[in-house]
Amino acid sequence: MEVLAAALVIGGIGTIAAIGLGVAAKVFAVYIDPKVIEVGEVLPGANCGGCGYTGCAAAATAVVKGKVGANVCVVGGQECAEAVAGIMGLSAEEGEVGIAELGCKYSVTTAHLLFDYDGIEDCRAAALVNGGGKVCSMGCLGFGTCISACQFGALYRGADGLPAVDKERCTACGACERICPKGIIRVQTPSRKFTHVQTDDDCVAPCQATCPAQIDIPAYIAAIGRGDYEKAVCIIKESNPFPLVCGRVCPHVCESVCRRNDIDEPVNINHLKRFAADFEMNSGKRFLPQVLPPNGKRVAIIGAGPGGLTCAYYLARMGYQIKVFESMPKPGGMLLYGIPEYRLPKKTLDWEIGGILELGVELECDKKLGVDFTIEDLYEQGYDAIFLAVGAWDSRRLGVPGEQDFPQVASGTEFLIKRGLGEETPVGRDVIIVGGGNTAMDAARTSWRLGAENVYLLYRRSRKEMPANDIEVDEGEHEGIKYHFLAAPTKLIGTGGKLDAMEFLKMELGEPDASGRRRPVPIEGSESNIQADNVFSAIGQSPDLTCLDAEGVASKLGRTKWNSIEAADGTMQTDVSNIFSGGDAWRGAATAVEAIRDGRFAARSINLLLTGEELTLPSNWYARAPKLPGIDEGIKIDKSERARMIELSVDDRRMNFNEVELGITEEMAKKESERCLQCGEVCYQGYREKAS
Amino acid sequence: MTEYLLLVVYAVLVNNILLAQFLGNCPFLGTSQKMSTATGMAMAVIFVLTFAGVITWAVQWYVLVPLELEYLQTIAFILVIAALVQLVEIVLQKTAPALYSALGIFLPLITTNCAVLGVAIINIKEDYDFANTVVFSFASAVGFGLALVLFAGLRERFALSRMPRALQGTVSGLITAGLMALAFQGFMKLGG
Ligand SMILES: Cc1cc2nc3c(=O)[nH]c(=O)nc-3n(C[C@H](O)[C@H](O)[C@H](O)COP(=O)(O)OP(=O)(O)OC[C@H]3O[C@@H](n4cnc5c(N)ncnc54)[C@H](O)[C@@H]3O)c2cc1C
Numbered sequence: 001m002e003v004l005a006a007a008l009v010i011g012g013i014g015t016i017a018a019i020g021l022g023v024a025a026k027v028f029a030v031y032i033d034p035k036v037i038e039v040g041e042v043l044p045g046a047n048c049g050g051c052g053y054t055g056c057a058a059a060a061t062a063v064v065k066g067k068v069g070a071n072v073c074v075v076g077g078q079e080c081a082e083a084v085a086g087i088m089g090l091s092a093e094e095g096e097v098g099i100a101e102l103g104c105k106y107s108v109t110t111a112h113l114l115f116d117y118d119g120i121e122d123c124r125a126a127a128l129v130n131g132g133g134k135v136c137s138m139g140c141l142g143f144g145t146c147i148s149a150c151q152f153g154a155l156y157r158g159a160d161g162l163p164a165v166d167k168e169r170c171t172a173c174g175a176c177e178r179i180c181p182k183g184i185i186r187v188q189t190p191s192r193k194f195t196h197v198q199t200d201d202d203c204v205a206p207c208q209a210t211c212p213a214q215i216d217i218p219a220y221i222a223a224i225g226r227g228d229y230e231k232a233v234c235i236i237k238e239s240n241p242f243p244l245v246c247g248r249v250c251p252h253v254c255e256s257v258c259r260r261n262d263i264d265e266p267v268n269i270n271h272l273k274r275f276a277a278d279f280e281m282n283s284g285k286r287f288l289p290q291v292l293p294p295n296g297k298r299v300a301i302i303g304a305g306p307g308g309l310t311c312a313y314y315l316a317r318m319g320y321q322i323k324v325f326e327s328m329p330k331p332g333g334m335l336l337y338g339i340p341e342y343r344l345p346k347k348t349l350d351w352e353i354g355g356i357l358e359l360g361v362e363l364e365c366d367k368k369l370g371v372d373f374t375i376e377d378l379y380e381q382g383y384d385a386i387f388l389a390v391g392a393w394d395s396r397r398l399g400v401p402g403e404q405d406f407p408q409v410a411s412g413t414e415f416l417i418k419r420g421l422g423e424e425t426p427v428g429r430d431v432i433i434v435g436g437g438n439t440a441m442d443a444a445r446t447s448w449r450l451g452a453e454n455v456y457l458l459y460r461r462s463r464k465e466m467p468a469n470d471i472e473v474d475e476g477e478h479e480g481i482k483y484h485f486l487a488a489p490t491k492l493i494g495t496g497g498k499l500d501a502m503e504f505l506k507m508e509l510g511e512p513d514a515s516g517r518r519r520p521v522p523i524e525g526s527e528s529n530i531q532a533d534n535v536f537s538a539i540g541q542s543p544d545l546t547c548l549d550a551e552g553v554a555s556k557l558g559r560t561k562w563n564s565i566e567a568a569d570g571t572m573q574t575d576v577s578n579i580f581s582g583g584d585a586w587r588g589a590a591t592a593v594e595a596i597r598d599g600r601f602a603a604r605s606i607n608l609l610l611t612g613e614e615l616t617l618p619s620n621w622y623a624r625a626p627k628l629p630g631i632d633e634g635i636k637i638d639k640s641e642r643a644r645m646i647e648l649s650v651d652d653r654r655m656n657f658n659e660v661e662l663g664i665t666e667e668m669a670k671k672e673s674e675r676c677l678q679c680g681e682v683c684y685q686g687y688r689e690k691a692s
Numbered sequence: 693m694t695e696y697l698l699l700v701v702y703a704v705l706v707n708n709i710l711l712a713q714f715l716g717n718c719p720f721l722g723t724s725q726k727m728s729t730a731t732g733m734a735m736a737v738i739f740v741l742t743f744a745g746v747i748t749w750a751v752q753w754y755v756l757v758p759l760e761l762e763y764l765q766t767i768a769f770i771l772v773i774a775a776l777v778q779l780v781e782i783v784l785q786k787t788a789p790a791l792y793s794a795l796g797i798f799l800p801l802i803t804t805n806c807a808v809l810g811v812a813i814i815n816i817k818e819d820y821d822f823a824n825t826v827v828f829s830f831a832s833a834v835g836f837g838l839a840l841v842l843f844a845g846l847r848e849r850f851a852l853s854r855m856p857r858a859l860q861g862t863v864s865g866l867i868t869a870g871l872m873a874l875a876f877q878g879f880m881k882l883g884g
């Protein structure tokens with residue numbers, strides 16, 4: 001009797017509880033991805049938190065969301081990783097492999113110090129005292145707290161006193177990253193790197209801080225020094241998929257801030273980049289990066305210039321399905337249709353673009369937005385986001401009498417695009433170019449190559465204000481281009497539809513304008529004429545946004561006062577949340593490397609948006625590089641000569657479009673790489689040794 | 693009112709469930725490495741313990757006593773607490789996902805926390821009425837949280853100090869817990 005009662009009561013309570021739970025589970029049902037449950041079942045269930053998530057269930061959720069790879073579990077080992085990978089439909093190797101990396105180059109014995117710390121020997125303790133003894137806020141404090149935190153013995157103290165990583169042992173568990181009080185050691189994966197936006201917390205050399213694409217310059221130079229050219233190319237491609245192109249046409253602002261400027265001459269950063277990239281091309285074998293398994297999301301990119309293709313490249317690496325729509329017959333944008341062959345051979349450009357398309361990026365040429373399709377069409381076809389990189393293809397007119405009257409008057413880009421399309425572009429004996437940018441220089445040097453005897457370049461300011469790359473202006477001079485500075489056209493003169501001459505006015509520099517440059521003002525009565533068979537104007541380009549004139553979504557996109565697409569710097573997001581823009585279409589005519597930066601930043605944002613994360617930037621990111629200290633007073637570093645580019649002689653350039661710059665040799669590259677001081681934000685090689 | 697106040701002081705300080713009764717030592721050592729974990733655990737325990745106290749009180753006086761089955765107390769309570777924790781988990785996941793993910797694995801861990809069962813049984817032993825049960829359960833949980841958070845603060849400091857290898861980790865933890873218990877003995881006189 002008694003037993004029966006007991007059984008009934010306990011059974012009753014049990015039943016009530018069970019029913020209650022059952023009902024609650026129904027009423028409060030939350031959708032849980034069955035994959036999360038499946039993954040959760042193969043994790044060990046130890047809930048140790050070693051992976052950095054609050055227990056196995058949380059780790060399973062993270063795996064399914066794609067935040068971590070199949071090898072998330074630090075105790076489960078290979079078997080567990082394979083089981084997880086099996087469920088997720090990827091092989092354990094297919095996920096990205098992370099590895100711990102130290103973001104500091106100089107140990108406390110060689111770095112700039114504020115004070116000597118001699119408290120408790122633990123980085124966390126040292127960090128409590130004014131953030132540690134280093135001058136910079138992001139320097140390694142050197143007590144190796146991360147080394148003792150690593151359960152796998154993957155960290156050890158290197159010869160230079162900094163923690164070093166044993167790549168074989170590192171499981172990317174992140175214990176070191178979590179314990180480091182300064183966030184210096186981080187578990188890096190390729191995608192974490194190429195979606196990184198530089199912040200004040202990163203230790204970067206002056207060159208890297210200034211590079212629009214934020215390439216880790218000292219790292220690739222060091223790789224070249226070691227003879228590891230493949231690594232060098234991979235490092236560059238973590239920020240810039242166009243090393244062949246940039247190695248040839250980049251204005252390399254990095255070199256103007258190189259610390260070596262304080263000693264002798266800057267490191268030849270750009271030609272080292274070209275050397276590594278040429279090595280890849282000449283080897284004939286591509287160093288293809290890892291592409292993550294398809295994630296089922298699709299992104300449409302409008303414009304196959306450097307901006308669009310960069311965005312395509314990084315999104316493709318993250319597993320997105322990309323289609324690039326291009327209005328011209330071939331991809332490349334202004335790199336192909338603007339920049340002439342003698343600076344950037346088509347073959348070279350094709351090879352570089354081939355490397356991007358080989359990642360599975362689809363390209364459709366002769367398809368123009370606004371003519372062949374609309375933004376709504378893209379939405380209908382199931383694209384989740386759009387990147388608009390339509391460049392700046394509209395040229396400013398001279399606005400002088402006679403401009404419309406002669407077929408021999410055209411804009412520099414019209415002239416160059418025609419050439420790019422392979423059409424005949426004959427020029428007469430006397431050619432005048434108006435403008436001071438790269439387009440002007442290219443039109444001038446192209447005219448000279450086509451046989452013009454007198455090529456004049458008129459620019460309304462002085463040489464030092466010319467926006468063209470310095471090397472262009474110098475080379476143009478070697479080729480005999482006649483510069484007329486402080487001159488502006490006033491009239492085009494001719495008879496019967498045939499151009500004869502151009503009238504121009506002399507200028508002088510007056511008060512500085514908004515841009516800080518002195519405004520040129522005409523000198524009254526200084527008119528004179530130059531004979532002219534052709535006149536090419538290259539006084540500015542702006543985006544041609546007629547493709548966005550349509551009703552609907554396109555009309556919601558804001559415009560800047562320079563008639564470019566309005567977008568937020570950094571996120572590159574336009575007024576429509578899943579449409580992004582960058583490159584010349586957003587900046588107005590700018591440079592390739594800036595378009596590349598915008599493309600990469602847009603890829604980062606699109607990935608955030610499509611994985612449901614918040615689309616924000618780190619609070620301390622910088623759009624403009626901070627000014628970093630140079631070489632300290634009293635430190636002597638031996639002078640050495642900069643590697644000089646090998647060039648075609650001027651005589652060999654006439655009447656052909658052969659590439660002028662031939663590259664540097666392996667020996668030169670090696671020597672040049674040794675000139676690099678391997679800078680950090682304040683430290684550099686030779687600081688301590690030479691000082692004492 | 694003073695009665696409840698005294699009960700709170702008694703439960704939190706004088707008869708602290710951890711440091712005077714030595715219940716719930718396992719999570720005390722397990723979740724005190726980091727302050728953030730400790731506060732998470734403390735919140736979860738306060739939440740569950742208060743509920744569990746109330747429900748077990750009801751089970752005791754409305755089911756077990758009328759049926760004269762008091763000897764089933766332990767097993768019945770464990771059953772009820774386990775079910776309750778599950779229920780709380782389900783409800784929280786739906787209604788307060790933020791709280792749910794903050795508590796993380798601590799919620800299910802409490803099922804096996806002897807402090808919960810301990811307080812439930814004390815409630816019965818001391819013959820508390822309903823209001824007293826609520827107050828005592830809540831206050832005991834607060835006491836648990838207080839001890840845990842203080843302890844975590846100390847252990848975080850340990851991580852930064854030089855300590856002989858033999859004393860590192862759980863060893864220093866246990867010694868500290870002992871010293872803290874001694875300190876809490878000082879509250880004995882508070883109750884009069
Ligand atoms: C003559 C010249 C010389 C230059 N020299 C240099 C140099 O030496 N160094 C340097 O760094 N930069 C140089 N630049 C600038 C550089 O080429 C550009 O900044 C860069 O190409 C911009 O890249 P982008 O992707 O934004 O646009 P673009 O390269 O212009 O590409 C835009 C693409 O979008 C396509 N497109 C346009 N509208 C549509 C549409 N409606 N639908 C589909 N597709 C469309 C275009 O056909 C084009 O392919 C030069 C530019 C010119 C014109």
Ligand code: SF4
Nearest residue numbers: 207258259676677679
């Ligand atoms: S010396 Fe090397 S690391 Fe330093 S600024 Fe120059 S190129 Fe960059």
